[in-house]
Amino acid sequence: MRKVIGIGETVLDIIFKQGKPVSALPGGSTFNAIISLARSGVNTTFISETGNDRVGDQVISFMKKNGVSSDNVSVFPDSRTPLALAFLDENNNADYIFYKDHPHDQLEFSFPEVNRDDIVLFGSFFAVNPVVRPQVAGFLEYAKEHGAILYYDVNYRPSHRTDIMKITPNLLDNLEFADIVRGSHEDFDVLYKMPDPDKVYTSEISFYCKKFICTLGAQPIQLRAEGGFKKSYPVSDTDTVSTVGAGDNFNAGLIYGMIRNHITRDDIDHGLTEEQWDSIVTAGQLFSTECCKDIYNYISPEFGANMKALLK
DSSP states (O other), X not given: OOEEEEEOOOEEEEEEETTEEEEEEEEOHHHHXXXXXXXXXXXXXXXXXXXXXXXXHHHHHHHHHTTOEEEEEEEETTOOOOEEEEEEOTTSOEEXXXXXXXXXXXOOOOOOOXXXXXXXXXXXXXXXXXXXXXXXXXXXXXXXXXXXEEEEEOOOOGGGGGGHHHHHHHHHHHHHHOSEEEEEHHHHHHHHSOOOXXXXXXXXXXXXXXXXXXXXXXXXXXXXXXXXXXXXXOXXXXXXXXXXXXXXXXXXXXXXXXXHTTXXXXXXXXXXXXXXXXXXXXXXXXXXXXXXXXXXXXXXXXXXXXXXXXXX
């Protein structure tokens, strides 16, 4: 069975509503997507690090409980697991504060087996962090050589605005590694002061990667691809409890859609049809909408069971 391999950080997400904590859950951008994919019956592996503390134990236990392989998660004895505080506003959109107590960033892992048509999900500051860049880039190159499909979620937070010059070479490398690039208008406003998807695609993305998805909150999703392909997908209204994990679960749903629709490395190389794009973007929207219905960072186990049944 083909698998999805995520590489990224783990955190404990503490979610506040009206100034009070209402939830504390294992999280991290790629982590959230991998949990949702595992709940949907997808074979998943996660590459990461965690602290040698109770939170780190909780993260690994949560992965195992949800069927995610933790064989490539390193536990460092002198580190504490990072915290992410998410403050929900009156519209249930989140503003974040991050706390990290690692004495230094580090990443040590053996490469998991990668086969043709496997999918690798990577992104956020973790994917451009200069300190762990040699290990991340080495794995991405290895995965590319073995025929995997690489999905890059830019997910660049305002808190790293002052690091842009430092990480730009790694960002460009990631765009070149990627087969599909997904980002929000907020990411591109931070990176390029350019939230317009067409301008971003033309001036910053298309030279490196032809397949580009830009999400714009409640505004239509914008898709750009090779051959001048261009399409907008309206976003349906829903009663939102929390937007924490909305983008992460869009990634999960789109990847789920690729697996369910048997989209292979060859399909990626030849270019996807409009019908294929419609199907996988719809799956992305479905997962994202489901995540927003609750306070959790991932789809519910019940929704996952329904998605799992459709894979058979």
